[in-house]
Amino acid sequence: MDISYMYLNGNTSDLQDLYEYRVMGTLQPGDSIEVNTPLKVLPRTNNSIDGMQVSDFSNQRTADGQGWNTQEFGLLAHFGKYVSPLDYWNPENQNVFIATIDDSDGLPILAKDVQDLMPIISRNLDAFTYSNIRGETIPAGGAAYTGSTVTIHLAKLKGLDGQTPLTDELHNEGYAYNILPDGTEQPTYTFTLGTGGSIFGDNGAIIMNETKYNGRTLGDAYLYMHKLIDAKNETYPVSSKTTWDPNAYKDVQFYDINGKKIDKPANASYTVQKIDANGTATKVANNEVDMTKDGVYQVTYIYPVTGSVTVKKTITITVGKGNPTPVVPGGGGSSSTPTTPATTPSNNSNFSNGTKNTTEPAVPNYAAKEGAAVYATKKIYLYKNATFKKAQRIATYPKAKRVNRPMFVVTDYARSKGGVLRYKVRDVNHGSKTAGKVGYITANRKYVVPVYYASMPKDKKITVISKKGVNAYRNVNLTKKVKHYKKGAHVKVKKIVKHNLTSRYVLSNGDYITGNKKLIIQGND
Template sequence: MNKKLKLTLMTSAILLAGVTGSSIVSTQHVYADTTAVPSDGNTGSVTITGNQLQNLFTTTGKASIDNKNGQVSLVPGNAGFFSSAEAGSVYMNGNIDMSKSFDLSLYVNFATKRQLLNTKSDGSVFAFRPGDPTVVGNPGSGMGIGGIRGAFGVTLDTYHNNDNQYARSYKDPSADPYISFFQNNYDGNPNNFNNVNSGGGDTLTGPEYGYAKQWIDNTGTGGKGAQSVSKSDLGDSAWLPLDISYNGDTHQLTYTLKNNGGSKVIATDTYDFSDRIKLYGDYMNLSISSGDSYASQASANIRFDKLTLNPVAVTNVHYVDTDGNQVAPTDTVNTPINPNGATTETIAPKDIDGYELNHVDGPAEYDTDSHVLTIDGGATLNGDLLKNITFYYKKVETGNPTDPTDPSNPGNGVGSTNPGNSGDTGNGGNDTTPNQTGDTPSQTGDIPNWAAVKGQSVYGIKGFYLYKNANFNKNQRIKTYKKAIRVNRPQFVVKNYKRDAKGNLRYYVQQYNPATGKYVKGTSGYITANQKYVVKAYYQSVPKNKQIKIINKNGVKAYKNVKLSGKAKFYKKGSILKVKSVKSYKLTTRYQLTNGQYVTGNKKFVIWK
């Protein structure tokens, strides 16, 4: 099989610009208008040209993408000398398969703006990196890749750093500017470096992030080492062709940098990264970085030609308790994409000592029963290749589980430890418990703190029934609710509570349509309060990465205030929004965006990204 895969850095890359301040920065997803096509010579590969990268990248910070000409502005270079940080990043919503070959073709452009110093920006780093692609590395000499474990690639450095900076970069060679291969090497002791957090803005701190970028001196094995690139060759805003090719069989990486117009080769070299691939695996993002510790740097831009790659979907799997605290490290699942159709991946919850699974939050394409994620995309790559699934766990009680005064069991309520025997199966399992006379709702016993309060909304995440009274019996069923995708899940308003004869908590509800703002006639009755079947319909917290995605087919309106009045903007389905905080309004929640606008916190309209 011909493994040659033409990758023009446009699509499979994660472009990271050096960032000052927090690595959680403003994000903007871009979506494709055009269709990628399969590559004939490489099974599983697709080719994408300069104006097709929209669907594959998310920008952060000040980075932006011009989809008409495939140009990425990593650093706009339009701030004053004492302005805040400008650098940004762009990461791919997915990974690339490093067991296959590729060629990367693009153009680089660096303006001269530091008039007092007559210097350019820090340059750009073209890095392959394992792990979570949304994590942005340290700024300055780290170029947005400092602190990232396992990163390697090509660096085109246009600003000389003469000291070793912890979790950023080792000092540059005497050549300045220069191009060379690099890899992040580990030293977790800050005392071995000249500077720590030089200029501020480092977000990856501590011994676990002691990976500093280091240029590779391969002259002893026939390589070129750090090759000088003259300032006359760089010019002022000249577009220089840069090709980066990779052989999936030998794991050799080759770069070729040419002058403006492509008539002369400025530098070329080849290096074997087999040890890195063996150590960190085949699935990686390709990142391009431009970094500086303050905003007065010159602009840094990238323009793409085309890209042929074997795409890999990335799913970040989070494990948290019901308060959102992490109970196990995040897993990153890589799934090679089928270019001719959908791809499936089984992602099941893990067993965690001291905890049991409470509920699951995931994209509409994730089946919480079978634990199967279906990834669309195929040859067009028009699907979202970066997804998140969150498993929520509750702490296992250490006391007597049959204590009838213990209201802590969110599955069945007081006095019940076996859902199969209690009759509260959530899906209307046959229960021989005799009917309780009367069906007037009443609140009895203590209500646990996990339960929805009166007036709050809940929605069904699995199939279940609506009953006439709290003692569930097949003959008392009013309506059947089958399991549905997230946007079609039935929503209810809790009117009251009641416990059945065995102490199981029930909600007395009426179905509510949030799209019309009206109750559904004939849908008053009792449903299970078991959180394996129904959960609160509104988010109560802010996602870790502070991003939400619009999933309602009709989009979502943003408003000027928390009451959702004073329409400010409309966001279509698929839009990615950056959130600042979650605000309570009556018995619902709103997300306040970083631009000050408000959108609903209803899980049928938005989802954590």
């Protein structure tokens, strides 16, 4: 018997590059041949699980006896690359689920309306179970091969805040998971490992793993859903007549569970709330939008799709100029922020509910200065106005590890309707879908603190915690790099100095290192 080998990288004996080998010859009755092929467990690459086939080409010649009829060879076995279920959704990956709907041709396309709601896969691992090719449950850390399955339990998936069920968030945006014939939502989606499909995005381009959408990396778990309501925010000029009637349903489109456009369902309804300058919502008695004067309204359409599935869609209707800039107590009656300069936090010009008092400074001593960076140590929200209302949330920032804490620059100050201090900030989390957003966050020190240290560590040592390490520089403005310190390095410092609204630690040789708490920590951590 003759054995011929083919390698991926030309003439080599490295079995890792072995592409194919053929056993040629004739076996007599009762004879056998055994070929041992050493296999090596390789990491998952390019989101594919490579297969290996063992095929029988014997007695499969074409009619003229020339060549091989590749359409008729017998497939004896098909093996797959080993994949650990825990590795398949690596907890360190920040990939998000892909929200998909069917287009008019039945092809899966990106559900752009709700893609930004999709949470990170690795934060929802408790919603996954795995089975091998025999249907047996694979324990955590067990072995999975091509053909094994992963099941996503949809009711267990959490939204961006890590607490609210993703189902609820989808329902509030006019979407639902696949609806079954009995009127309930499909409880699970099951995927076969190594048999991924294609999702189509803008301009028909195929979306694959590692594709960025609004700054977030798409994963390879697809959540198929129905789009049931579609409506957009609208702005109208002031009119002497009521020209916009939510009861006409002319600015909202409904769909059935097959994705077909339908007229307004008989059981659909709506509610109207008026939003004042401070973001407070008040139900309108007759559910009307007054077109005769400036104002802002929220209209919520409600669609009971089945007996167990109801979806909603809230839009904002702006009439004329909308609402005036909110007046903050003590702000002089025309500004949305206190008039006390941010650079003089000890100023005793105090305010509360529009009148002077002596109980609290306009900007307390603990407050971060205007232009300074702060980060959140616990879960917080970014709001449109200084008076926090759930309906006015712009973004959610879950509690995160120190190195990943969301960071903001304080651009101004404001007070809530009740007189509570707020920071007006700009999101500076580069690479995040929220980067650049502007709004209000709490100034409570239990939730938000300065990013830069203001004191020396007791033992005069700091530890590098940044995954990429940090550099030491010759100059206080962190120019002229002189040394790099890897994560975990312990560095001795002799003093701390201010540089504009940041801080630097000075090393014994006079070099400077950042005082950013996301990059270093005091002491020998």
